[in-house]
């Protein structure tokens with residue numbers, strides 16, 4: 302059984318996990334609007350939470366909206382800091398070239414993943430330890446699955 306984290310919340314519609322073992326709880330729109338093709342909108346959810354210290358919540362797209370409608374979260378993963386007490390908002394981007402995207406109040410527009418996060422202590426050094434990857438990145442391993 303996963304550890305349960307109690308999170309105080311103020312919300313008209315409390316985010317729900319569609320299945321008990323889902324990673325993301327769905328966030329609903331608290332306002333109605335239309336997002337034109339290629340446009341973005343900052344959408345209210347009416348949700349405010351008090352995350353425990355050492356936790357963050359990530360606002361990420363729903364795959365169905367992405368695959369079927371071209372809707373994504375522009376700044377995905379949107380990062381909700383533990384100390385944030387304001388309303389959680391979702392920056393939706395309509396990537397479709399022709400279809401406007403209609404948002405109705407109560408629509409599940411994105412999902413939120415609550416997770417522990419490490420607090421880093423950045424220690425300046427003159428050299429970094431060696432690794433197999435080294436400085437290779439940005440496609441250094443190619444695309445083909447065949448060597």
Ligand SMILES: O=c1ccn([C@H]2C[C@H](O)[C@@H](COP(=O)(O)OP(=O)(O)OP(=O)(O)O)O2)c(=O)[nH]1
Pocket residue numbers: 360376378379380381382383385388389390391392
């Ligand atoms: O998708 C998001 C991302 C962020 N936030 C809220 C919670 C977060 O704690 C706060 C600040 O987010 P972030 O640090 O990403 O934005 P910023 O542009 O760096 O703003 P700030 O200067 O306030 O940190 O905005 C949302 O409601 N939705």
Ligand SMILES: [Mg+2]
Pocket residue numbers: none
């Ligand atoms: Mg910030």
